[in-house]
Amino acid sequence: MTSTPDRLDVDFNVPFTHRLRFTENLLDKEADVLADLLESSDNKPARVQFWLDQNVAESRPDLVSLLKRFVDSRPDRLQRIGAIQLVPGGEEAKNDTHLLEKILKVFNVSDLDRRSYIVVVGGGAVLDAIGFAASIAHRGLRLVRIPTTTLSQADSGIGVKNSMNLFQKKNWMGSFAVPWAVINDSEMLSTLSNRDFIGGFSEAVKVSLLKDRVMFDQICRAATSIADRDMSVAMPMIRDSARLHLDHITQGGDPFEMLEARPLDFGHWSAHKMETMSDFSLRHGEAVAIGVAIDTVYSSLELGLSKKTAHQVLECLGNLGFHLCDPSLSNVKVLFDGLEEFRQHLGGRLTLTMLKDVGEPFEIHSVNRDKMLTAIEQVAHFAETREAFQSES
Numbered sequence: 152m153t154s155t156p157d158r159l160d161v162d163f164n165v166p167f168t169h170r171l172r173f174t175e176n177l178l179d180k181e182a183d184v185l186a187d188l189l190e191s192s193d194n195k196p197a198r199v200q201f202w203l204d205q206n207v208a209e210s211r212p213d214l215v216s217l218l219k220r221f222v223d224s225r226p227d228r229l230q231r232i233g234a235i236q237l238v239p240g241g242e243e244a245k246n247d248t249h250l251l252e253k254i255l256k257v258f259n260v261s262d263l264d265r266r267s268y269i270v271v272v273g274g275g276a277v278l279d280a281i282g283f284a285a286s287i288a289h290r291g292l293r294l295v296r297i298p299t300t301t302l303s304q305a306d307s308g309i310g311v312k313n314s315m316n317l318f319q320k321k322n323w324m325g326s327f328a329v330p331w332a333v334i335n336d337s338e339m340l341s342t343l344s345n346r347d348f349i350g351g352f353s354e355a356v357k358v359s360l361l362k363d364r365v366m367f368d369q370i371c372r373a374a375t376s377i378a379d380r381d382m383s384v385a386m387p388m389i390r391d392s393a394r395l396h397l398d399h400i401t402q403g404g405d406p407f408e409m410l411e412a413r414p415l416d417f418g419h420w421s422a423h424k425m426e427t428m429s430d431f432s433l434r435h436g437e438a439v440a441i442g443v444a445i446d447t448v449y450s451s452l453e454l455g456l457s458k459k460t461a462h463q464v465l466e467c468l469g470n471l472g473f474h475l476c477d478p479s480l481s482n483v484k485v486l487f488d489g490l491e492e493f494r495q496h497l498g499g500r501l502t503l504t505m506l507k508d509v510g511e512p513f514e515i516h517s518v519n520r521d522k523m524l525t526a527i528e529q530v531a532h533f534a535e536t537r538e539a540f541q542s543e544s
């Protein structure tokens with residue numbers, strides 16, 4: 152960049168480290184994985200505060216005592232700050248701005264500083280809300296995420312985004328902040344409902360469609376086993392998905408989304424809108440499954456993606472157990488507002504990522520609404536006929 156004495160335009164880079172760990176038994180045998188990430192400063196024990204998704208804490212009654220024991224058994228290395236805090240689980244955590252104030256108040260009375268650690272254990276919604284609060288307190292506390300859903304392990308927990316919903320709009324308020332560390336522990340998933348267990352695999356399908364044909368074929372083959380919660384099949388898919396997200400963030404050249412496109416948001420323009428239209432009765436992962444299906448069919452109608460591949464995507468999502476329809480799809484006028492909301496979130500001209508083929512994403516800047524309507528109808532028709540067939544057989 153050129154500069155003059157009165158006008159200084161200086162490019163600069165800031166180094167970041169993204170620490171991602173995989174464990175199978177973090178709360179017991181592998182507890183040192185977490186302990187090793189919590190560095191002490193000034194030769195004093197690292198100050199750590201825990202925040203838990205209430206539903207996770209309720210489904211694992213031993214969790215609070217295990218975390219207390221984890222810190223208290225390492226007095227020379229760790230210091231537990233305040234009580235272990237509970238946050239309502241699910242989208243409620245992101246919709247309640249009073250919660251944000253409450254979290255910040257707890258940080259303040261705990262005298263946390265930029266070298267203190269917030270360890271958050273929970274689903275994607277709780278990670279987003281606590282992560283946002285942590286990113287604005289003192290302009291950034293150290294955040295360690297322990298994601299407890301397939302979606303947050305495969306996708307959201309790896310990312311550098313934190314947010315809450317505002318004005319009935321998803322993620323309207325938020326920040327970019329690289330987490331101090333992320334630990335994907337497979338045991339954390341054991342208490343998930345079937346609904347939320349399946350939920351994360353729509354994001355795995357999404358990222359494989361964008362980046363990795365081999366992985367996409369693997370998910371297609373494994374779909375029914377994943378739906379049956381065969382962990383020997385499911386965990387490698389979560390790991391691959393996490394790895395692709397990590398690579399995108401660390402090597403994709405645009406971790407903070409300064410450029411025109413948000414490729415990882417394939418299928419998300421309608422997904423985010425469906426979530427708010429359904430008043431969040433539709434989970435993010437479920438909405439993404441429908442959104443990916445719609446944009447896949449649109450890609451086949453408008454951009455040359457083969458009909459065979461499009462059908463394979465719909466079958467794969469169906470076999471995973473997703474219901475590819477929602478009442479909000481019948482209100483296309485409101486649904487299409489999602490396009491402008493998606494554009495506004497990033498700014499600039501509308502840019503959507505579609506597919507020419509698996510592993511061959513393609514950016515478009517305008518949408519043929521008639522074709523998109525046809526895509527929506529085809530997806531809804533697929534869901535109806537598939538389910539009618541299943542109930543007959």
Ligand SMILES: NC(=O)c1ccc[n+]([C@@H]2O[C@H](COP(=O)([O-])OP(=O)(O)OC[C@H]3O[C@@H](n4cnc5c(N)ncnc54)[C@H](O)[C@@H]3O)[C@@H](O)[C@H]2O)c1
Nearest residue numbers: 206240241242274275276299300302307310312342343435
């Ligand atoms: N920051 C990002 O980059 C990013 C990316 C994708 C999605 N997201 C966000 O993630 C959120 C969705 O996350 P999610 O799919 O993890 O759902 P979620 O956080 O809403 O969790 C679903 C439900 O499962 C409960 N739960 C979580 N873990 C559990 C466990 N182990 N056992 C029992 N219950 C458990 C939760 O309390 C909640 O009731 C959305 O708000 C979405 O916008 C963020």
Ligand SMILES: [Zn+2]
Nearest residue numbers: 354419435439
């Ligand atoms: Zn998503």
